[in-house]
Amino acid sequence: MATPPSTPRADARRTSLPLTVVGESPRLRADAERNRIRLLEVAADLVAEGGAECLTMDAVAAAAEVGKGTVFRRFGSRPGLLFALVDHQEQLFQAAFISGPPPLGPGAPALERLRAFGPATLRHERDHKDLYIAAHEDVFLRYEAPAYRLRTAHLAMLLREAGTEGDFELLAHTLLGYLETPLVRHLLTDRGMSAERLEAGWHALVDRLVGAA
Amino acid sequence: MATPPSTPRADARRTSLPLTVVGESPRLRADAERNRIRLLEVAADLVAEGGAECLTMDAVAAAAEVGKGTVFRRFGSRPGLLFALVDHQEQLFQAAFISGPPPLGPGAPALERLRAFGPATLRHERDHKDLYIAAHEDVFLRYEAPAYRLRTAHLAMLLREAGTEGDFELLAHTLLGYLETPLVRHLLTDRGMSAERLEAGWHALVDRLVGAA
Structure with missing residues (x-):
């Protein structure tokens, strides 16, 4: 899944300019990326309206008014589409805790950020509940998934910053265990x-692990 | 998958005795139970020798020198056999933490019993590693499973006895999250x-949750 380094050409992909070039294809790639995002938005609407079981390759093609082959070329399979959709939502959520406003993002003390992380995750996954549950069955939230590793590293960093003593990596896994999608469900x-009880439980857990109780 | 209610006739089907009794059947049931245990022991040996993928209905029938139909009648399906096998191992483990010798069983202070529970679980599941991993995929360790509920109740009881403050049930789930089979793997x-690192992490976690650090 390596992407080429960003160049002025690659940046052009992101624009909505009208036309051009053969051979070189920044424009075509820009269109492709736009189409991909559009298909993901259509897919997200389908899930929001009818639950994850409504998410089929056929339904996405019909709702987006493209051929079924287009959807298959873009995502490979239904699990592939599900993975892309979770990845899309994850990127929005990751932006919030990595570079968004405090207390979730930087600018608040580490303990505050730790305390904010649980409720934010619970809310994010609740807003996309069906999607996370369906994805969990198929391809997502295995411990090797990039999203899980990023969350582990993020929490380990905050635990260290908060002056916690102990094995940061294991404590980060403990915190994430509390937020496991099927457990929360x-x-x-x-x-x-x-x-509210789950959020209060998270705060109590963070305080106890950090030693701030 | 409904099975007909058990009757003496139905029980008689399960034995390999030449004949007998209608009406009372404690003897037949005792034989049936013995045969069931024998098939489970054969199945456990197969898993121990060749891993869970060696566990097929055919292999159990061949190793136990019974007809394949006997194995199907007893367990219904491969997932049914797997479930029975995990259940069998779970009962041995449950006996150890409910009524076995301290510090795992009663007789030690609650904090000691909590500290002992993690390493004992890690060791038990390691000894039956393939089985727990295979069963986890199929039928076991969903949060509704009796074994999970019993572990939750047990840990909540010990947390209370140890004088822990807070939401015992959520803290028990947190502790069990640390021991999740796929996470440990x-x-x-x-x-x-x-x-050793996992065991040390467990002790540190228990101490911090109980507030005994």
Whole structure:
């Protein structure tokens, strides 16, 4: 999944200029990227309206008014589409905790950022609930997934910054275990817990791990 | 997948005795249970020798020198056999932490029992590694599974006894999240962590959650 380094040409991909060139294809690539984003937005709408089971290659093609072959060429398979869709949502969420406003993003003390991370994750995954549940079954949230590794590294960094003692990496996994998509679903649905209880539990857990209680 | 209610006739089907009794059947049931245990032991040996992928209904029938139909009647399907096998191992492990010798079993202070639970679980699942990994994919360790619920209740009880403050149920889930089979596999295999590091991490986690650090 390596992408070429950014160049003025590559940047041109991102514009919506009308026309041109054969051979060179920044313009074509820009169109391709635009089309990809458009298909992902159509797919996201389908999931938002009817749940993840409505997300089929056929349905995306129909809703986007393109041929089914176009959808297959772009994403390979339904799991591939699901993966791309989660990846798209993840990038928005990652931007929020890596470079967004405090207390989730930089600018707040590490303990505050740790405390904010749990509720933000719970809310983000709740807003895209069906998607995360479906993706979890298929391809996502295995521990090797880039999104999981990024979250681990982020929490380990904040734990260190907050002056926590101990094994940062294991503590980061412990925190992420609390936020596991299927566990959260179980607690909310089968155990009837409230979102407030889960958020309070997160704050208590962070305080205890950091030693700030 | 409904099975007809058990009757003496139905029980009689399960034995390999030449004949007998209608009406009472404690003897037949005892035989049936013995045969079931024998098939499970044969199955456990197959997994121990060749890994979970060697566990097929055919292989169990051949190794136990019974007809394939017998194995199917007893367990229904390969996932059913896998579930029965995990259940069998779980019962042995549960006996150890519910009524076995301290510090895992009763007789030690709650904090000691909490500290002992992690390494004991890590060792138990390591001893039956292939089985737990295969079962996790199929039928086991969903949060609704009896084994998971029992572990949650057990840890919540010990946390309370140890004088921990907070939401026992959420803290119990946090502790179990640390011991999740696929996470442990990831940490040992992909991240190259040692079993000692995982055990030390467990002790540090328990101490911090209980507030005994």
